[in-house]
Amino acid sequence: MEAYMSSIGSKLQMLNTSDHASVVSMNLFVALLCGCIVIGHLLEETRWMNESITALTIGVCTGIVILLISGGKSSRLLVFSEDLFFIYLLPPIIFNAGFQVKKKQFFRNFMTIMLFGAVGTLICCAIITTGAVQIFKKMDIGPLDIGDYLAIGAIFAATDSVCTLQVLSQDDTPLLYSLVFGEGVVNDATSVVLFNAIQSFDLTNINAVTAWEFVRNFLYLFITSTLLGVLTGLVSAYIIKKLYFGRHSTDREVALMILMAYLSYILAELFYLSGILTVFFCGIVMSHYTWHNVTESSRITTKHAFATLSFVAEIFIFLYVGMDALDIEKWKFVSDSPGTSIAVSSILLGLVMVGRAAFVFPLSFLSNLSKKSPNEKISFRQQFIIWWAGLMRGAVSMALAYNKFTSAGHTNLRANAIMITSTITVVLFSTMVFGLMTKPLISLLLPHPKDQSRSLSFSSDPTTPKSFTLPLLGEGQDSLDDLGGHEIPRPSSLRALLTTPTHTVHYYWRKFDNAFMRPMFGGRGFVPFVPGSPTERNPPNQWH
């Protein structure tokens, strides 16, 4: 009987997975994910914790247990795969970011966000690279060429602002939230595009011509990826609007939205573009047009399904990073010289802080110059929070570092091992220490934002026009127009047009949107409203 059962077993597992050990790992991993969700929920009220730190801590603890059980051989349940990260985990996170973004705030602050996200990331990368070249050459690390230094710059320019976003309130501090959020997404995309460009660029002879070509290709990637995302989103809106008149089917609509979103990502891969940018803009367009063409059930389902996927993917990444941090293979290279590893990590952390300060404060100054209203300007406290929000390093840095300095999760060169362990140290330290300090720090800088009513909150001023300070629309489901009558005045003079370019663009965009885009692709106001909404937590008008 015993033998027979195990024989059935071996057949079953042959039928189902390659070996039983991987089934055990999957069980453990899924159970840990459940554990992270439950514990994260229980710790939600705590002043210091958030879900990332919880997942990271659980990951490290599990790593220690596995290390002890396996007798110091391994701390991993799964081998890190950039494929897994870039094909399955990152797209839902970025798509959801685009889908839930407050489009009005995002586009109103578009220039500032692009300044911080694109230009700022380039500045940060340049400073980290320069600093690393200067300092590491004097240290006993091993051979690193110019490509490695540039890659280090790109790796450590990729921020992870999740910790800060969990603390900031979209409603109390809309400007700050949209800046931190928008910068985070654009930063992710910029650093990945930059990393790929560096990896493939011939660095042996750099001159003005090749540098110009580099910039041109960078811009080309940026623009075409964006356009592809917008196009895919519009096609999905058109299909659902044209074909589904009268006979809505929630399952088909949801399936089509998910498939089209993923299609946009792999289409970008097909054309050698940046999938991250494409899927982000696809998410924005889908929430502006497609989302308004589907049934109410589909709207609720897609909103929460995308958020859930993104949530699980984020926990998955942090859990994995925590578990992988203790992988013994990388540490044995640095165990003979712990001082070097600590020094490298500290230097990198210092460079990250300097590199970020070097663009946040000057660019904020530049951005403030173009704003008239004091409420649109970024105060020093806000600048400090923006600086702080970008100090954490997370999954993107890890994935890029693995891609550059290991092959299939293994490394044999001492310099590479030091870079990997330093990346792990910086990620763990910044997420844990800076992450834990974020909540107290922000409540210090923004006194009691949650205890006050909205109209009294820090960034709003009762005398300014409502449209700039009040959270005008329901969470994440706003649109580029105002139904509440908060019309932006048409600029009356050339001077006004020059000083408020974003608002002017916004004004003409809205005219164009109402005249051409919405009749074609649907969107709020063009699909009959179905009354009756779930009321829990959210005001009912959120679904209109």
Place this chain on the structure above:
Amino acid sequence: MEAYMSSIGSKLQMLNTSDHASVVSMNLFVALLCGCIVIGHLLEETRWMNESITALTIGVCTGIVILLISGGKSSRLLVFSEDLFFIYLLPPIIFNAGFQVKKKQFFRNFMTIMLFGAVGTLICCAIITTGAVQIFKKMDIGPLDIGDYLAIGAIFAATDSVCTLQVLSQDDTPLLYSLVFGEGVVNDATSVVLFNAIQSFDLTNINAVTAWEFVRNFLYLFITSTLLGVLTGLVSAYIIKKLYFGRHSTDREVALMILMAYLSYILAELFYLSGILTVFFCGIVMSHYTWHNVTESSRITTKHAFATLSFVAEIFIFLYVGMDALDIEKWKFVSDSPGTSIAVSSILLGLVMVGRAAFVFPLSFLSNLSKKSPNEKISFRQQFIIWWAGLMRGAVSMALAYNKFTSAGHTNLRANAIMITSTITVVLFSTMVFGLMTKPLISLLLPHPKDQSRSLSFSSDPTTPKSFTLPLLGEGQDSLDDLGGHEIPRPSSLRALLTTPTHTVHYYWRKFDNAFMRPMFGGRGFVPFVPGSPTERNPPNQWH
């Protein structure tokens, strides 16, 4: 510039996938999935078509195009992997079946469903095996041993009742629908468990002792898998009920439900049980307890998200089967003797029809013996529809055949190639021809069920108690109890207790459920109702 771009590209694809060809395949496949959904929607009104046939047809057409483009070399975009099927595609389909099942109907007809699904599948398998042994031995096929014949029995005992279920109406013919649906799920599980048992069983010396051991292990697998599913479902209900008082978070709840459902499946794999049965019963328990403990948004999201996953997985399978049908490698073995292949396919199709008739009519007679009310008895027309519903063969048969007769999608033995091509032929023929005939046939046998009002519909009789004929509860979201006051009378005598065992079990179960289970695990009535429901398509009381 040209060279540089492709150089970026090669790096990008190295970062993201193993090679560009697989990106092209993925793009094409996702685009085809979208196409199937759109075309399936457009053809929905047609008398003959359904989504499976559409996907199968599109798959075959794509296969032909690929065959022509590749110059006759290949018709496949992806290589069939049983892993893919059994780990990612089948679990959501089966879980959703359990989650959306009308539990009242399912448990009221539990005995009949188990008779058809478990006993019937065994009878069908035995008849097909016997027939194949008798006939194939006289034909020029090649060497097949007793294990192969038993596997053929299990492979062709796995039905695919999706076509019929799409035509039948849950509201107009609740008894028939629940029988066809329930039998389909139990049949899937039985045939997979049976197949695995056959694969691992030592068939060289069969005697009474080993046969008894076989039966014992089969029952052991059945019962422990069911218990594991129930247990996981209850744990999920308990966690969400205990931890989430006052502070509901939709994303966490949805994530936890999805993860726990998947956990039940891989836990079954871990303990060498049947994941299909486990995940089915986990789905039932989750919809009875867990689903009532979460927020309204979570309820809508999970309901539609699970249905969508299942929908996409089904289309994926049919599209793949259609595409794979033309794979040239298998056909070249049989191309020299097309007569043999056609003969084998026809014989198998005949055996399927005979094997099914051999249990549907006798078991219906047996089932009718135990029923008092004429409305609970299965009429001859209904028996014919049940027989017809099980004639189609689908993805499970394909997956089992691939598992048995190929290694990693390739086959080199003539006998094996004939078995694979015959399976493909039977699947294609039964799905296309029988599938196309289903709608007209059922409208012939059940005259105008959709044109009549519910109370006049075919299976209901105004004089019978409402509880047996009326669709008591909203689609898929019913519960084991009646809130509408349709109490089942307590059996007053021993005779009544013997003739209506299912109802008695149901009665005591409800008492137990109300007294112990619900206070512990939640469920309808124990969580405060949140007013305001989406009203599109469904009556508002569905969410209560």
